[in-house]
Amino acid sequence: MSITVIGAGAFGTALAISIGESATLWCRDETHAAEMIDHAENQRRLPGAPLPSGLTVTADLSKACQPDIILLAVPTQKLRSFLTENAALMTHKKLVACCKGIERSSGLGPIGVIEDCVPDTQAAILTGPSFAADIARGLPTALTLACRNEETGKTLQAALTTRNMRLYRTTDTIGAELGGALKNVIAIACGAVMGAKLGESARAALMTRGFAEMQRMALALGAQAETLVGLSGFGDLALTCSSALSRNYQLGLALGSRDNFDPSITVEGAATARAVEMQAQSLGIDMPVTQTVVALLDQRLTIEDAAAQLLTRPLKEE
Ligand SMILES: NC(=O)C1=CN([C@@H]2O[C@H](COP(=O)(O)OP(=O)(O)OC[C@H]3O[C@@H](n4cnc5c(N)ncnc54)[C@H](O)[C@@H]3O)[C@@H](O)[C@H]2O)C=CC1
Numbered sequence: 543m544s545i546t547v548i549g550a551g552a553f554g555t556a557l558a559i560s561i562g563e564s565a566t567l568w569c570r571d572e573t574h575a576a577e578m579i580d581h582a583e584n585q586r587r588l589p590g591a592p593l594p595s596g597l598t599v600t601a602d603l604s605k606a607c608q609p610d611i612i613l614l615a616v617p618t619q620k621l622r623s624f625l626t627e628n629a630a631l632m633t634h635k636k637l638v639a640c641c642k643g644i645e646r647s648s649g650l651g652p653i654g655v656i657e658d659c660v661p662d663t664q665a666a667i668l669t670g671p672s673f674a675a676d677i678a679r680g681l682p683t684a685l686t687l688a689c690r691n692e693e694t695g696k697t698l699q700a701a702l703t704t705r706n707m708r709l710y711r712t713t714d715t716i717g718a719e720l721g722g723a724l725k726n727v728i729a730i731a732c733g734a735v736m737g738a739k740l741g742e743s744a745r746a747a748l749m750t751r752g753f754a755e756m757q758r759m760a761l762a763l764g765a766q767a768e769t770l771v772g773l774s775g776f777g778d779l780a781l782t783c784s785s786a787l788s789r790n791y792q793l794g795l796a797l798g799s800r801d802n803f804d805p806s807i808t809v810e811g812a813a814t815a816r817a818v819e820m821q822a823q824s825l826g827i828d829m830p831v832t833q834t835v836v837a838l839l840d841q842r843l844t845i846e847d848a849a850a851q852l853l854t855r856p857l858k859e860e
């Protein structure tokens with residue numbers, strides 16, 4: 543079955559590599575597309591990962607959008623502008639969000655954004671613990687494919703499972719979206735703890751209390767508890783909070799150690815933290831770790847003050 547991947551970033555390229563010769567990889571920049579074809583590699587975004595010989599790389603969007611299944615691997619905050627501009631090409635397709643975040647302007651997850659921009663579509667999300675570099679190297683990974691329509695979910699699960707990506711299926715799109723979005727915020731917090739050398743015990747505490755607030759928010763918005771303890775929630779939280787390969791964790795490390803961080807790097811958790819903080823406030827949900835991350839990002843709090851603030855909150859039951 544032919545499949546198109548929109549977005550020749552690290553993740554889109556890795557997905558296209560794993561899908562192999564039935565994949566078309568669309569890149570918005572013609573020069574970049576030509577470079578990828580010449581070098582059989584995406585040297586800008588995923589160096590060291592050869593593109594399989596049958597993989598089609600193109601900058602021609604109408605050519606790329608022929609297949610019925612389209613994977614959208616652009617950052618969450620860019621998804622709306624891409625879809626708004628190109629909605630006509632996306633209508634009646636099966637659109638699979640391959641991004642993790644909450645849109646800052648609307649508070650919607652990727653599926654909500656897709657449904658807003660392309661009403662005649664069946665939207666799904668592919669999420670879970672998986673670094674682009676691991677997928678591209680053929681290392682084993684397991685992800686969640688969430689789609690409200692069970693039949694479409696089964697079709698996508700079968701079409702997108704590859705020899706190194708094992709897909710589990712759920713109809714709980716809210717849980718899958720929120721798990722992937724919220725874990726990035728907690729990963730920033732964990733990176734900050736490690737960057738400030740506050741210790742692994744502190745990181746484990748933050749991961750656990752961060753997971754508690756992920757669950758509070760997700761359940762309040764209608765997610766199923768089982769989804770949060772699955773690959774898209776706990777699974778991705780564990781990966782992202784413990785690996786220096788994660789860009790969200792790297793941003794946290796930089797905040798904690800007061801180092802500079804390249805603002806061009808895709809870090810979904812920063813915008814998501816702000817979107818989630820606002821939503822939590824309006825819903826009356828207690829999310830102290832997320833609030834602290836926003837304060838650190840805005841430089842309203844030092845890491846030392848942040849730790850002191852979290853440690854001196856009123857004592858409570860677990
Ligand atoms: N890199 C990774 O290991 C993983 C990334 N993801 C998710 O994948 C999503 C994308 O991340 P990466 O590929 O890593 O980022 P990236 O920064 O490597 O690539 C982003 C891509 O989106 C394209 N893009 C940006 N704005 C666009 C627009 N308006 N229209 C069309 N294309 C646009 C860029 O040209 C670039 O090719 C994020 O939501 C991330 O959380 C998920 C799992 C693993």
Ligand SMILES: O=C(CO)COP(=O)(O)O
Pocket residue numbers: 642670671672673726729778781782787788789790791808809810
């Ligand atoms: O989502 C990811 C792994 O599952 C990638 O995390 P980063 O976006 O923090 O690099």
